[in-house]
Amino acid sequence: MAPSFGTSGLRGLVRDLSEEVVSDYVHAFLTTVPACDTLFVGRDLRPSSPAIAEIICRVAQSAGLNVVDCGALGTPALALASMKAGAAAIMVTGSHIPADRNGLKFYVPQGEISKEDEAKIGEAYRARRRRTGPEGHLTALPEAEPLYVKRYVNAFGAGALDGLRVGVYRHSSVARDTLEKILAELGADVVPLAHSDRFIPVDTEAVDEQTRANLIAWSQEHHLDAVASTDGDADRPLLSDATGKVIPGDVLGVLTARLLGADMVVTPVSSNDMVRRCPEFDHVVLTRIGSPFVIAEMEHASAGARCVGFEANGGFLLGFDATVSGPLAALPTRDCMLPILAPLYAAKRQNRTLAALVSALPQCFTAADRLQEIDRTKAADFLTGLIGDATARATFFAPYGIIARVDLTDGLRVDFEEGDVVHLRPSGNAPEFRIYAQSRSEIRAENLTKQVRHAVAVELAR
Secondary structure, three states, rough: OOOOEEEOOEEEHHHOOOHHHHHOOOOHHOOOOOOEEEEEEEEEOOOOOHHHHHHHHHHHHHHEEEEEEEEEHHHHHHHHHHHHHOOOEEOOOOOOOOOOOEHHHHHEEEEEEOHHHHHHHHHHHHHHHHOOOOOOOOOOOOOHHHHHHHHHHHHHHOOHHHOOOOOOEEOOOOOHHHHHHHHHHHOOOOEEEEEEOOOOOOOOOOOOHHHHHHHHHHHHHHHEEEEEEOOOOOOOEEEEOOOOOOOHHHHHHHHHHHHOOOOOOEEEEOOOOOHHHHHOOOEEEEEEEOHHHHHHHHHHOOOOOEEEOOOOOEEEEEEOOOOOOEOOOOEEEEEHHHHHHHHHHHHHHOOHHHHHHHHHHOOOOEEEEEEEOOOHHHHHHHHHHHHHHHHHHHHHHHHHOOOEEEEEEEOEEEEEEEOOOEEEEOOOOOOOOEEEEOOOOOHHHHHHHHHHHHHHHHHHOO
């Protein structure tokens, strides 16, 4: 199957990411940033990433750009360094998907690519456009990761997390050392957990049962206040409380927005409805799923607005220059670190546990899961059928309640008369089908997700 290009860049099986395909996409991207003469390159810890990064560096040099090789580091750390330098960037990563797949994420000098940028890159790729120029030079930038560490130590202040005992689930996160450094410099007692030299795909939006069990066991064994981690390329956070219970990414987003004093929040329609029930947020905008849609709405914020964005997976975008203990400059790209540190800092400052901090929010519970390795055509036909046929829709959802409203902002979101919500959406860049649920009861949300996942699986198996 040919690699796919969309909201999160290029994704595909490693065997399909040939030198020709990678080269063509690099050239296509570079033709869309003609005024930029420097490219920053980073990569995650997948076995295939170094070779792909080498191709990118070689192609960009031959196209006339100076290349800055940042090595293995988190996507937000790469974005911070490249944006500070006014340079474009390419991150080699498949994010949370398995190691037999990989991809490229593209950044213009202003940050993440927009939907308009995406269209231009796609058009340039189909036209096989080429960037040309005199041979560029290659340099390394080991300072990129320390710059990112310094950002958060300066913002929160040395000693900000004194007395907290925080486990770091290392797995194969490219930011595992970075996360430990930041937590330690902020004063936390850091406990490294489950380092892996083999790539482990961690999806922070649909944490698997074994990982959840591990978080609980680690919290008890090591007497932890929290466990922190990220997905493979570190643009999505994972944070659990002292019991090992995972705090959903959109709840981390609400807690972080509150700490920063945001008055405008932009988030996809799949996020927890509690964000619309928080009185301190004057304006909440719901978008289609994907950071380009969030960024596009954030750019419409009025001058002086304290605007932030976040996704249900926890990736947080800071749209204004904020202050915590020290200054924290805007970083409108998905970031894992801020939504990990902000709740920990808020809990310590209020002398509360993370669980108590969460329980003080408007109560609305979410759950999410996914079906993997699906037939994408069959999944699209199934969802199109539910959207277009009210009778088929009512029949499929009958076991879960009476439909009150339907929202087609992204996929199919169904609100039931009793207050429950089910949201179905196929992934745009992976063979996956996402199932989200909301309810007034945490158990109900989890059970609803499992029941709907099973029902969808049956339909897709026909």
